[in-house]
Amino acid sequence: MSQDFASAAPAYAVNNVAAAQRPPRLRVLAVLSALMGFASISTDLYLPAMPAMAGDLHADAGSMELTVSGFLIGFSLGQLLWGPLGDRYGRRLPVVAGMLLFVIGSAGCGLSGSSTQMIFWRVVQAVGACSGVVLSRAMVRDLYEGSRAAQMLSTLITVMAVAPLLGPIVGGQVLAVAGWRAIFGLLVVVGLATLAALFTIPETLPVERRRKDSLLSVLRGYGSLLVDRRLVGFAAVGGFFFAGVYAYIAGTPFAFIEYYHVPPHLYGVLFALGIAGIMLANVVNAKLVTPYGSRRLLHFGAIGAAVCGVALLITGATGWGGLAGLAIPLFVFVSWSGLIVANSIGGALQDFPERAGAVSALVGALHYGCGILGSASVSIFADGTPLPLAAVVGVAGLGCFLSLLLLPRARG
Template sequence: MTSISAAAAQPAPKLSFIALLIAVSAASPLGINMYLPSMPGMARAFGVGFTTIQLTLSLYLAAMALGQLIVGPLSDRFGRRPVLLIGLAVFVLGSLICFMAQSVGALIFGRVVQALGGCAGITLSRAIVRDLYGRDQVASMIGYVTMGMAVAPMIAPSVGGVLESYFDWRASFAFLTAFGALALLFAAWQLYETNHNRGSAESARDLLRGYRSLVRSRLFWGYTLVTSFVSAMFFAFVAGAPFVMIELMERSPAEYGFYFAIVPSGYILGNFATGRLAGRIGLNRMILIGTSLALASIAAMAAAFALGLFHPIALFGPMFFIGMGNGLVLPSGIAGAVSVKPELAGAAAGLTGSIQIGFGALVAPIVGAMLQTSLWPLLVIMAVSSLLAVASFGLVRDRTRSSPVR
């Protein structure tokens, strides 16, 4: 039996199992977004510049990128369940280190540990979905899972802003510690093994051979690059928006958290549309619509500021549609990438996620270094990322033009 038919033969997971995938997927986005309103305050508390505090974000993303390269193949070899449980335990440990940090160096170290553990949830939730479903259903199911998961970044800055206002920056990491511990208990209780081909990779050489076959696939690169450049738009915004909002626009951290909820609202809507439509109109059309919407939205944002509308709604209004574009592109792009070679779904999910997050780790410090007295560097970086996403889609179109893949 092929891996695709085997996946299709799997029984439909219970609602509690889908809830579990959402919970474990949410750990890392919470780690990225919850403390964002506290970043200017953290810089003042440790007596360092905003660029130094940006390292807590960029190195977090870099550690996520590295971790996913390891987590994916390990789950192909040893199974999804043990690797995910260990990852969640490491996330809890890293959150505790951040909570107790007395120096910015200790805080950065804790963030790296936190990221190495949290990346397991995102990577393995995608691989688990691929284990359970055939290719045509993967985009829809990833869309539904990430739609629920997107609630985390929607509420995280709002919660973080309130915690910062009433307590201090440590409160966010106390929250993350508690959330990670609950997710770990939930996973230990509910998670069953979905990788029935585990143990097929006999050695590190086999893992490298699997990566080599993915890297040689033009179709894999097309799907991976388009998701990575679309994600880079979002991570550039995440890196620069707190400075623009709090320092340049002189708004409060709580107000930043309130406006930020607009962004994942669009992402949720885009994922819902993917869940409903991807199976009917195909992965490639979803990607084309999403990348076009993101490009038009960044153009609208630039036009608003060029006309002198220096207001949070000019920043976050277009981001609603950029978030919607992400919700259309990411599930479809990820589904395409992990379906290129279904027997390497874990490795493909890890490599795709690593490159995707690695792009975020690259743009975040660039945004932090360039933002001084104007928001235009942020807009330029987002526009370039959007254009490159559109260009990368050409790899997918060229490769699938003569195939039945839509």
């Protein structure tokens, strides 16, 4: 397809990894899914325990919410460090260092005696967790190219989506049986298990393809990436979408439970429907990306997000449709993740195989940075109605579509 990223792929991209060195696909899928899932399990697992944590640590709700914000900040900025390290020293060594940092941060959270300590250790935990996320994407780029890379990313995201589905349920059970500190003990075990599993797959970046320049010069290289119109376009599509998704995460508990009086135990069911939509859309993307091309599916997803955004602006302003009028376009909006996230990341990575770690880090930092802005905007403009949530998601959806204008015409 003329719109497929593979049309621009360097000839040496995937073939540099010898077939004899490539591990079994299922093993790669399992390990990379675990690495990518650290963003979700690090937060979703302890969400049910936040009230109990606040009581034990003598903290208010705002302080507990800062444990989420602190994690997002550490997760966003930490990627800018791990990406260049992965390009210079290979993928596995930085991930090992990150996993050890994640284990230390998780243990620190479990031993915290105040909300301030908890926030600090959450930042440490996030900086470690993001190493696996950013470098797993780079490992996909090492092993695959074009549509195949986007297909693999979609499969990984589908598997990874199990974490937010099961995380609150598992966390709630651990809380009931052993208390909130045991949740962070479980995260220590998960970190150590993933670290061990990492050694079952080989290094994906050969020595001859590693960058030789100093880490400082590589960090400066972010400037050159930020002026690449194609990369910025792909990053912007995903960034606006992340802003909408994190507005959804921050705003729906109030909109559904407080405004529309949805029982708290049913909120989890509504949230799970959105995750199920994400998983379904990723399965569809994995099936269609080869025959139709990543670029075409990304356009389709961005248009869908814009349509949902307009619908939310209307229902949020008028109240038309009540709960269903708000919930249905929200669920459809987050489901477009299946066509937007993998294809936008794959597109950004395509032209920079020799800098896949740095590009993955930069795109990830921009995505989560936009997510912080989206969630913060919902809080800043809160007025007791679902309108701020609908407005932020609506603007984000339109931003996804308009960001397509930054992309040059596909090369045929």
